[in-house]
Structure formats: structure tokens, C-alpha cells
Amino acid sequence: MKFDAIVLGAGIVGVSVAVHLQRRGRTVALVDRKLPGSETSFGNAGLIQREGVYPYAFPRSARKLLLYARNRGADVRYHASAMPKLAPFLMRYWWHSQRQRHADIARVYATLIEHSVSEHRALAEVAGATGLLRRNGWIKIFRTPAMRDQELRTIEQWHREFGVSYEALDAAGLYALEPHLASGLIGALRYTDADSVSDPQALVRAYARYFESLGGRVFVGDADTLAPQWHVNTREGPVKARSVVVAMGPWSDRISSIFGYNLPLAVKRGYHMHYASDPCTQLSHPVLDAESGFMITPMARGIRLTTGVELGLRDSAKTPVQLAAVEPVARKLFPLGPRLDDEPWMGCRPCTPDMLPIIGPAPRRSGLWFAFGHAHHGLTLGPVTGRLLAEMMTGEETICDPTPFGVERFAL
Known part of the structure; x- marks a missing residue:
């Protein structure tokens, strides 16, 4: 089974990446060990935080x-x-949370946050899921x-x-x-x-059904079997593609480390x-x-x-x-x-210690891409992340500057 891209992880970020790639004419296999929306995307407060321009910082006051x-x-x-x-992670997190550094991070972070609600609404509209969104903040x-x-x-x-x-x-x-x-x-x-969601898992699954309606395929598989260039084992057999996206949330470092990227996640x-x-x-x-x-x-x-x-x-x-x-x-x-x-x-x-997600290509590994590290705003930033990464992978003009989110900012 050959595809243009494999997306590992069927949470809100992975599903959104898969949707946006499929909409751009790529054939996509979405692979997870469980059904879409069954892990981190299942359990949250259901907020799409347009106001969340300042990511949650480490407390700096002595009292706190x-x-x-x-x-x-x-x-x-x-x-x-x-x-x-x-x-070591907490020390770096504390350092980045200094007032001026946090303000600098917010100016970058806001370029994603400003599109969070609009990208969700657009995706919910075509996925027939607008009934899951509340628009009352x-x-x-x-x-x-x-x-x-x-x-x-x-x-x-x-x-x-x-x-x-x-x-x-x-x-x-x-x-x-x-x-x-x-x-x-x-x-x-x-x-x-801000918007809020009455059932985050149902929203992710609605987006996944829309992905399938576009011709995408959802597989139950084992990301640990990923090998260049690129294939992964699923219940239906091995799936192969020219590119692979790691969008596995808190398990992403398990895969990235296999290929030499020891990231501070x-x-x-x-x-x-x-x-x-x-x-x-x-x-x-x-x-x-x-x-x-x-x-x-x-x-x-x-x-x-x-x-x-x-x-x-x-x-x-x-x-x-x-x-x-x-x-x-x-x-x-x-x-x-x-x-x-x-x-x-x-x-x-x-x-991540600098509170920014990791979005973009992995250096030294052709066809390997990352989309994870969204902390408290995974649900909020899923669709805009999917759009940004798909634009990067297909050579389109991007919705915002992806440079600050690149993995190169960490010493690799």
C-alpha cells in the first residue's frame, strides 16, 4: 500500500495534517494504535483559545x-x-519564562493563535461538525x-x-x-x-471522517515499526510513502529519538x-x-x-x-x-521548554516532518498547524512564518 505521506498520530494535530494534505491532492495514510481522538485529544476542557497569545509560562516569583x-x-x-x-527541562522552561523572553515568544505564538478559531470553523463547516462548536466564549x-x-x-x-x-x-x-x-x-x-467544543473526541472523529471522504485512509498500526524511506506496519499490512509526519503528541520523542533527534520534550x-x-x-x-x-x-x-x-x-x-x-x-x-x-x-x-510547538522538516532526514509540542493548546492549534505543515510540504505560500517553530532551534 503506497501513499504520498504517512501521518503518525490521529489526535487533533495528526488528523488536521492529514486532512490538509489530502485536500491538496496528496494521498495520505493516517496511522495510530487507537481510533482517532482517543488519547490526549479526548481529555481537555474543550477550548479553542483565540485569546491564548501568551503560552503558559513557568512561575518566576519567589512567592509562587x-x-x-x-x-x-x-x-x-x-x-x-x-x-x-x-x-533540566524545567530550568530551560523557567529561563524562557522571563518577562521579556516570554513577550518575544508571544509575538511569534500569536501568528498561530490568531488563526485558531477561523481554521477550526472552516474545517468544522466542511466536516459537518459545526454543531459541536459553541461560539459564546x-x-x-x-x-x-x-x-x-x-x-x-x-x-x-x-x-x-x-x-x-x-x-x-x-x-x-x-x-x-x-x-x-x-x-x-x-x-x-x-x-x-474563543470557541468551545461540546465533545472534543467527536470533533476529531468528524474531521477524520471528512479526511476519509476525501479518499484518505485510516489504519491501526504501530509507529515503533517506522523505518526509512518510509514504511510502517499496520493491521492491514505495511504502508509505504515518500514522506512521514510525526504528530504523536507526548509520544513523539519516542519516534524522533530513533532517528537521532533528542528533543527537550x-x-x-x-x-x-x-x-x-x-x-x-x-x-x-x-x-x-x-x-x-x-x-x-x-x-x-x-x-x-x-x-x-x-x-x-x-x-x-x-x-x-x-x-x-x-x-x-x-x-x-x-x-x-x-x-x-x-x-x-x-x-x-x-x-517544549520555549513553549512553542515543533512544526516543520527534520534536518538530515529527507521526507521526515514534525508536528508536536503544543502543550495546553493542542486542540486550539490543530487545524492551523495542519494547514501550515501541509503548505510547507507542498511548497505553497504559508499562512504564517514557520521559521520560529522549526526543530533547528534546538541543539541537535
Whole structure:
């Protein structure tokens, strides 16, 4: 079975790459060990963050660092046993998070983020999936004036620099939008340019069905069998192509290292749980409780509670202590019903120390391409990444300058 390209990884990034290549006349085999959207793309808060121009930085203040060092925070926890291995990555992450360096990164990052919503909407339209997108933004709530004022200063800066739109809500405005939230909140920000998704896995699978309708093929296969130039084993037999794209999220370094690319990729682990909701109550927006470190999102399955960051090794056992810590707080914020999942879901966000994804060709290996490292914004940036990489692979004019996302920025 011969194709023009093999895409390894059927999450939102891999599916989007496959779609855009197929639309440009390439024959594409999409290969994954599971069905599309079954791994990291399954478990997230469902946000398409047009406002997310500043990627999530490492805390720099001494107060924050001391707080997190105690390892009791709701938003960030760590595995002490993993710290020796993660320390080099975290030091580089901390370095890139310095204020001016972070601002420089944001100017590059914004060239992708600005197309996030429009590229999703365009793809959802042709895939018949617009019903999965909500166009009413998302909300960050405030319990204290200090947090409110700090976040207002930040969003005003983002508005000046990047044109990010927002709505500042007082308590009355917040409860007009979300009347079933707990009393006592003093206000909120609504990020008006963002979209949200009622079922991220269903969205990825809708994009995958559209890919198949264009003539693309989806295979269950083993990426570890990849060999130049290029072939990989699947249940239906070996698949061959002139080019291969590694879009395997947190597992991408396993393949890149085989071919000599020792990239600084680490993971931020996260958890979610679904809850039934009272038919007499309604949640209309994703709601972030920034001071308590969790988000609740209305999903097709129920209300999804997602946690903050857990720093640990990708394949170590689940430790959902953050979920246990924030669930009582979430129940006070919104009337959650019983748990609907047998156990908490856990996923891993693939992260680079400079907070930028890796998108582009691999030097020294003809036909090898990378598309991974999107951290918290994999769902947000999937379609624009797919378009950018497909344009690069087919020699078209690109939607933005791909140079800052090249793998060459790391010492190889």
C-alpha cells in the first residue's frame, strides 16, 4: 500500500495534517494504535483559545515558587521522584519564562493563535461538525479583588498588543450569564473571541471522517515499526510513502529519538471526570476558577471537571490527588451530580521548554516532518498547524512564518 505521506498520530494535530494534505491532492495514510481522538485529544476542557497569545509560562516569583515547592497547590503538583529527570527541562522552561523572553515568544505564538478559531470553523463547516462548536466564549471567575484586578491588567495588555477581545463582568453581569453558579463571586472575564467544543473526541472523529471522504485512509498500526524511506506496519499490512509526519503528541520523542533527534520534550499531566447535572440547572460556558485551579465545562457526556498541571513522567501511574482536592470546591461552585466515569481520565500535554510547538522538516532526514509540542493548546492549534505543515510540504505560500517553530532551534 503506497501513499504520498504517512501521518503518525490521529489526535487533533495528526488528523488536521492529514486532512490538509489530502485536500491538496496528496494521498495520505493516517496511522495510530487507537481510533482517532482517543488519547490526549479526548481529555481537555474543550477550548479553542483565540485569546491564548501568551503560552503558559513557568512561575518566576519567589512567592509562587515557594507555594508550589510545598506540593499542595490545587493548580500544580509534582512527583518528587520525577524531578531529577525533569530538572533540566524545567530550568530551560523557567529561563524562557522571563518577562521579556516570554513577550518575544508571544509575538511569534500569536501568528498561530490568531488563526485558531477561523481554521477550526472552516474545517468544522466542511466536516459537518459545526454543531459541536459553541461560539459564546468562556469565562474566568473571580473571588477576590486582587485576582480580578491582576487579570484585568493582563487582558488589557493583551488587547493593546494583539487585539484580544474580552468582556469584563461585574457580579450582576456574571450571574445574568450563569445564574446557577454559587453566590459570592465578585465578577468575571469573558473571552469573547474563543470557541468551545461540546465533545472534543467527536470533533476529531468528524474531521477524520471528512479526511476519509476525501479518499484518505485510516489504519491501526504501530509507529515503533517506522523505518526509512518510509514504511510502517499496520493491521492491514505495511504502508509505504515518500514522506512521514510525526504528530504523536507526548509520544513523539519516542519516534524522533530513533532517528537521532533528542528533543527537550516533557509532559504536563492532567485529569478529568464527568458529572451528572441537575435538570433544573444549566452551565452555558466553560468556567475557570483560577484561584482554585480547575475548570468546569458543559460536555455532551455531562459536566467535565478538569484539573491543573501535574509534573511527572509520561508513563508513571495515575495520582489524581488534584481532582480529589478540587472536586469539593467545584461542587460548591456549581451543583454537580454523581460521577459518571468509573475512574478519572489522565492525559499528557507535550511541552517544549520555549513553549512553542515543533512544526516543520527534520534536518538530515529527507521526507521526515514534525508536528508536536503544543502543550495546553493542542486542540486550539490543530487545524492551523495542519494547514501550515501541509503548505510547507507542498511548497505553497504559508499562512504564517514557520521559521520560529522549526526543530533547528534546538541543539541537535
